[in-house]
Amino acid sequence: MEKGIIVKGVGGFYDVYLNGSLLRCLPRGKFRKQGITPMVGDVVEVNAKDAVIEAILPRKNQFKRPCVANIDNLGIVISVKHPDPDLLLVDKLILAARMHSVKPFIVINKIDLAEGESEIKAIEEQYRRSGCQIFCISCKDGTGIEELKRGLYSGITTFAGQSGVGKSSLINRLYPDISREVGDISEKTKRGKHTTRSVELLVLPDGKMLVDTPGFSALEVDLMQLEKVQLYYEEFVPYADQCRFPNCMHYREPHCAVKQAVQQGGIHEMRYQRYIRILEDIYEKRREQK
Ligand SMILES: Nc1nc2c(ncn2[C@@H]2O[C@H](COP(=O)(O)OP(=O)(O)OP(=O)(O)O)[C@@H](O)[C@H]2O)c(=O)[nH]1
Ligand SMILES: [Mg+2]
Ligand SMILES: [Zn+2]
Numbered sequence: 001m002e003k004g005i006i007v008k009g010v011g012g013f014y015d016v017y018l019n020g021s022l023l024r025c026l027p028r029g030k031f032r033k034q035g036i037t038p039m040v041g042d043v044v045e046v047n048a049k050d051a052v053i054e055a056i057l058p059r060k061n062q063f064k065r066p067c068v069a070n071i072d073n074l075g076i077v078i079s080v081k082h083p084d085p086d087l088l089l090v091d092k093l094i095l096a097a098r099m100h101s102v103k104p105f106i107v108i109n110k111i112d113l114a115e116g117e118s119e120i121k122a123i124e125e126q127y128r129r130s131g132c133q134i135f136c137i138s139c140k141d142g143t144g145i146e147e148l149k150r151g152l153y154s155g156i157t158t159f160a161g162q163s164g165v166g167k168s169s170l171i172n173r174l175y176p177d178i179s180r181e182v183g184d185i186s187e188k189t190k191r192g193k194h195t196t197r198s199v200e201l202l203v204l205p206d207g208k209m210l211v212d213t214p215g216f217s218a219l220e221v222d223l224m225q226l227e228k229v230q231l232y233y234e235e236f237v238p239y240a241d242q243c244r245f246p247n248c249m250h251y252r253e254p255h256c257a258v259k260q261a262v263q264q265g266g267i268h269e270m271r272y273q274r275y276i277r278i279l280e281d282i283y284e285k286r287r288e289q290k
Contacts, residue, residue: 041069072155131234139169
């Protein structure tokens with residue numbers, strides 16, 4: 001029995017990446033009886049001689065859009081402008097990633113459009129202590145692409161971000177052998193431009209894998225995990241144990257070391273303000289549920 005990863009589903013068959021090459025396999029009938037559908041990203045045990053998937057290993061996470069399992073890393077893509085960066089979305093994506101054991105990192109694209117270094121630095125500064133690595137790139141002129149390629153973490157990476165930030169352009173740059181659809185923002189509304197295609201894992205020469213379709217469905221912060229939201233802010237960690245209350249949400253509590261750190265510049269004020277927005281949002285949704 002050999003271990004591989006499903007990279008693609010093809011009409012009941014699955015292409016499994018196994019020892020550096022692809023093997024088209026059929027799943028054992030027992031999966032259907034058990035109501036289990038193999039997913040792209042599944043780690044599977046394969047009987048290579050018969051090209052049969054014998055076992056599907058437990059998933060560490062699974063997503064609907066794109067439909068893929070076992071995502072390791074999430075590249076959160078923003079652009080310097082066109083469109084302007086939506087940092088609230090970035091913060092939510094960082095949370096969503098961490099809640100699903102996905103490692104987030106930030107890609108600032110279109111740096112060719114920046115009017116000066118300071119425009120890029122202003123964004124970087126907000127995430128300097130967030131625990132997310134930051135890459136500055138231009139898909140247009142290729143700046144930073146090699147660094148990003150080298151810096152990609154091992155395992156499966158997917159990209160997410162607003163429409164038009166350059167996710168498809170980026171996948172093209174990282175994986176030039178296949179052409180993705182890249183559109184102008186204005187062209188987006190034209191029907192039929194984006195043909196739906198099934199999700200596929202692209203294996204880079206060094207074995208790192210990319211999901212070909214960007215997107216990340218786990219945007220809604222899981223309300224049941226409310227108590228934990230503050231734990232996913234790495235910049236809070238050095239201060240949180242000095243708060244008076246051990247379960248401090250760093251919200252309205254007195255003697256909060258995190259709020260103090262915001263005032264003294266140890267935590268970026270905008271990151272903190274958006275944290276409060278997210279927190280209040282969650283509180284409100286929770287009230288609605290009752
Ligand atoms: N100036 C500049 N333009 C870029 C860069 N990267 C992408 N673009 C342009 O931005 C537009 C949107 O790029 P896409 O790659 O289609 O963006 P996307 O994130 O995949 O958008 P959706 O598929 O709608 O989510 C295209 O016109 C690209 O040519 C860049 O680094 N600099
Ligand atoms: Mg796209
Ligand atoms: Zn606190």
